[in-house]
Amino acid sequence: MTENEISKIVFESALKVHKVLGPGLLESAYEECLFYELKKVI
Numbered sequence: 242m243t244e245n246e247i248s249k250i251v252f253e254s255a256l257k258v259h260k261v262l263g264p265g266l267l268e269s270a271y272e273e274c275l276f277y278e279l280k281k282v283i
Contacts, residue, residue: 254278
């Protein structure tokens with residue numbers, strides 16, 4: 242897997258989390274949700 246492929250996966254997962262949760266939450270909430278999303282991909 243190349244760096245570009247990894248970057249694409251991380252970016253798309255983060256964007257998905259942000260679209261679902263919206264703005265205004267603590268960073269820790271986004272971090273946990275992003276971790277969950279990335280575990281589903283890998």
